[in-house]
Amino acid sequence: MASLLPIIDDILPMILPTSVSITKKTDIIPLVPPMVPNADGTPGTHRVRVYSRDAVVGRLDKICSTVLVLSPNTYSTIRHYGEQDAILYVALGSGVLLTASSSKEKDEDDPERHELGQGDFAAVPAWTEHQVLNESTDQDAHWVIIRSGGHPVEVHLKGWGRGKAEYPPSRA
Template sequence: MNTPQTPGMNRAAAINRATTGANKLWAGTVNIQPNAKTGAHHHGALESVIYVVNGRARMRWGEQLEFVAEAGPGDFIYVPPFVPHQEINASTDEPLSCVLVRSGQEPIVINLDIEPVEPPEEVYWVDPIHPEP
């Protein structure tokens, strides 16, 4: 759980330098609460692969987030380096669970000043350690 977190998203590292000595890959899980949406961002030179385990993912990408596709259980999503994108749980009532693999160890996130088609919604992570705001 020692990874950068985004409201509504819970990331956990499985394979990284600290856990296995990996130098060129990072792999872990991300669980996204219903209706959670990130802002527009990219991950610099990193490549990412997302494998959908449960739920429905919607990905927007492009210079103005003009492209959109959805993915369900068993689908893969590839995010090339420097591509602006927005990650969305397409469901308003079911969580989205994914496996995430990146081509590097650094948690690079470059937030972009792009007006997203689907404005980000902060869905708070609430559990015994994180009380409702």
């Protein structure tokens, strides 16, 4: 049986139908962001401070991707991706990746700071608490998040090192 495995790997792609899935930029990042009403209920602006959109989700068994957009002077929740390893890529702008301290000597509320610019990557292991910041005063930051697994897992936390999930979870 073991001798058939290499042959099966060569033949299956020829037998099983495959299709390429395309996600357009306009499907992820709308040209006009949704209207955000003012606190008093009056019409507001077309500005969303932090939002996450699925890019490639449920199309492959072992990998998925989302896009996280942060307006100037905003930040994501503190989160981890459960069992999923992740690669974060700064596609537009710059930002800061805060990660739970790996040092036993540091205070658990004092995360490590990693400055990232456009084109930079960060590998975030499974269960690693982290937060993304856009400290720019005038430019959005777009982060592409690629995770192991066909569907993204996000656990939003109330604080560093506490492991208590936020309920209800926010999407950003």
